[in-house]
Amino acid sequence: MASGTAEPEHVFKFLLVGDSGVGKSSLLLRFATGNFEEDQQATIGVDFKSRVVDVGGKRVKLTVWDTAGQERFRTLTSSYYRGAHGIVYVFDVTRRETFESLGEIWMHEVSMYSTIEDSIKMVVANKTDLGSQREVGTQECVEFAKKHGCLYVETSAKGNVAVEQAFEELVIKCLDTPALLGAPGSGKGVGLGGAGGQAGGAASSCCS
Ligand code: GTP
Numbered sequence: 080m081a082s083g084t085a086e087p088e089h090v091f092k093f094l095l096v097g098d099s100g101v102g103k104s105s106l107l108l109r110f111a112t113g114n115f116e117e118d119q120q121a122t123i124g125v126d127f128k129s130r131v132v133d134v135g136g137k138r139v140k141l142t143v144w145d146t147a148g149q150e151r152f153r154t155l156t157s158s159y160y161r162g163a164h165g166i167v168y169v170f171d172v173t174r175r176e177t178f179e180s181l182g183e184i185w186m187h188e189v190s191m192y193s194t195i196e197d198s199i200k201m202v203v204a205n206k207t208d209l210g211s212q213r214e215v216g217t218q219e220c221v222e223f224a225k226k227h228g229c230l231y232v233e234t235s236a237k238g239n240v241a242v243e244q245a246f247e248e249l250v251i252k253c254l255d256t257p258a259l260l261g262a263p264g265s266g267k268g269v270g271l272g273g274a275g276g277q278a279g280g281a282a283s284s285c286c287s
């Protein structure tokens with residue numbers, strides 16, 4: 080995915096959810112800046128980063144919202160689900176409980192609070208660089224993703240493996256879903272609203 084100066088044709092809002100410590104912020108940092116922080120701090124509330132990408136000849140602006148996995152922030156973070164075109168369920172392949180949380184917690188949260196029925200869902204299995212500590216096999220993940228109508232990608236934010244590919248696949252699927260191209264916030268020139276950077280305060284109505 081390249082980027083340049085022309086105006087984006089579409090604006091998509093993506094949302095990262097999953098347990099604390101699975102690597103949501105690290106995936107976003109890698110995607111938005113190309114960097115990785117070994118001592119990445121737990122997210123307080125919500126954060127977002129934007130990036131313009133060229134996919135399939137189309138210029139797309141992505142605002143990717145990164146939610147805190149810690150339970151104490153759940154009421155706050157749920158208000159950011161509104162208007163998300165793409166939802167990324169992230170888990171850590173070395174901690175089986177984070178995989179189980181996807182079905183037990185995060186899919187319920189999304190079904191309660193997301194507002195775009197046709198949003199594209201993706202399961203991301205992160206930290207694949209820690210192969211010897213892996214607790215959830217690929218086959219099980221593929222079946223889980225299929226059962227829940229999700230795309231599936233295995234990544235390493237640390238090793239920069241398939242991070243770009245994950246976001247690109249989401250964009251391709253969004254562009255291929257007519258209902259999303261007409262969704263509020265997806266059109267050309269639509270303002271992104273909300274404040275940038277670490278939010279942690281009142282809920283924003285960005286892109287909804
Ligand atoms: P919350 O903000 O609390 O919800 O956590 P998070 O999901 O944003 O996790 P975060 O990105 O803060 O990463 C947690 C820890 O895992 C950090 O120490 C990261 O450096 C590390 N980490 C993230 N991705 C990877 C990865 O792909 N491989 C390895 N080995 N470590 C990773």
Ligand code: MG
Nearest residue numbers: 103104121122
């Ligand atoms: Mg975080």
